[in-house]
């Protein structure tokens with residue numbers, strides 16, 4: 034059946050007439066959102082720790098089971114504020130297999146990100162490699178729960194304790210994911226979430242810092258608002274990291290549909306897993322046994338030799354069908370500027386990261402992807418692999434043609 038499925042890369046019409054995105058925003062109950070926005074306009078209170086931001090913080094605090102939540106205008110500023118508040122300086126150990134913001138938040142404050150390799154199964158920091166990178170200048174470790182996969186918190190926190198380092202997490206992908214039976218958010222000194230439009234729950238732009246340390250939260254609240262302790266009184270170096278009321282209204286509205294978002298992701302994840310698992314050379318990333326996941330990223334590892342086509346060729350095939358698969362997080366942060374220039378040798382200690390950067394793709398999921406769409410995506414991938422030689426030749430000629438057009 035799959036072998037007969039026509040393919041756009043071989044000249045057929047694309048399966049999808051409209052592009053199917055990775056990261057299409059989940060929109061909750063629109064009427065409820067507009068009601069909230071009207072209320073905000075009626076109150077004429079648009080930002081600066083208004084009632085919607087406070088309600089969103091309370092909602093998040095309860096949901097994640099943490100003592101304190103500091104909502105922010107995005108995840109990157111949340112990381113910057115947290116890194117400064119816990120006193121990171123000098124060198125900080127961080128994965129390179131992450132979105133560039135994790136490292137930029139350090140470098141922006143002239144802290145050197147020291148790139149560490151990840152575990153090939155979970156794609157999170159490999160504790161055995163972390164310890165090798167500690168120097169007298171190291172002040173902390175930033176773990177990333179990539180794709181919502183929890184870091185090995187026990188091992189990382191033991192290392193941090195042994196070497197007197199601060200341990201924080203970038204949990205941007207991880208809302209609703211559990212670790213050791215608890216929702217992520219309360220591990221280490223603090224954790225950061227992102228509510229960017231592309232995240233499972235979005236506030237248009239937004240983020241939050243979650244912690245059980247009340248004094249740290251107090252300090253970060255000041256830092257989020259220019260350091261204002263009270264009117265006219267600035268007691269701290271601060272920035273502007275405030276979340277707006279409209280963003281918080283979007284977040285509260287999203288919370289009302291969070292289970293629907295999770296259900297759509299889970300359904301798509303199961304279709305991808307069932308459809309692709311038996312093909313050699315393909316691995317659909319799975320959440321840890323017994324834990325909950327938001328399944329917000331459908332992550333496929335492609336072993337080109339076993340599968341018959343490379344990750345890049347499959348991305349090309351899918352793009353032709355209007356399925357905009359992404360090569361997250363290619364080429365690896367260590368191969369992006371300024372890190373590539375500052376640390377040209379970084380790749381030498383990152384063999385797993387380097388391999389993942391050429392083998393991982395994410396395919397569309399979320400509420401915008403129906404079950405039938407997910408089944409079609411499976412069929413496209415399997416058909417392409419079935420006709421690998423023909424497809425590889427078409428990828429080559431079409432790749433060359435588009436290079437000439439550019």
Ligand code: T4K
Pocket residue numbers: 054055056057058107108109110131132134135177203205206227228229230231239240357
């Ligand atoms: N740490 C980690 C581990 C992160 O993944 C991120 C963000 C951060 C920190 C920083 O958090 P924030 O400061 O962003 O809160 C996207 C997002 O912009 C970024 O937030 C996210 N990670 C990253 C994984 O993905 P791009 O460069 O891929 O975005 P873009 O514009 O290509 O959009 C992705 C897809 O989504 C496109 O196919 C179009 C679609 N899309 C996008 C937007 C914004 C829509 O359909 N509608 C939209 O409104 O980075």
